[in-house]
Amino acid sequence: MIKDMDQRLSKKDERELQRHRAQFRSKVKIISWTFVIIAVVLVVTWTIASQPKISESEIVSRSGFHWHPELTIYVKGEKLEIPENIGIGTVHQPIHTHDDSDQGIVHMEFQGLVRNQDITLGQFFKNWGKDIRSFGVNMKMTINGEENTEYEKYIMGDRDKIELRYE
Secondary structure, eight states, X not given: OHHHHHHHSOHXXXXXXXXXXXXXXXXXXXXXXXXXXXXXXXXXXXXXXXXXXXXXXXXXESSOEEEOOEEEEEETTEEEOOOTTTTOSSSOOSEEOOTTGGGTBOEEEEOSOEEGGGGBHHHHHHHHTOOTTTTOSSEEEEETTEEOOOGGGOBOOTTOEEEEEEO
């Protein structure tokens, strides 16, 4: 029946009908894209707004850094060799070791925002897959020669000399 109606339309009416259909399709596209853009803006705004606020005192760097603290571990008086490639695998952790780990060098290679909690000694042990008490509970820690009891909460710094002794 519609086909019969189309056949009865004059050429002028047919062109007018096609023009209206094209305008309708154009309006539908504009409305659809408007909804997509609004949805994207809302998602981005919600994501940014829902991020937890970080206090300035928690921020170590906003642009990353490359630091090298040294870690030495003694278990019952014997020096423990720290394995190479801790934190390097499918996911490359910012705190890791290389083939110079026999010298106790821990690599801290961060990009962007770095918080205190990102650079703790506990984070290194987590990347290693060990608890800081894996080698014993009776331990002593010195940082640059001075006793320290922060253990896994200790925030590592560049060129720190960290020594753990387990008895």
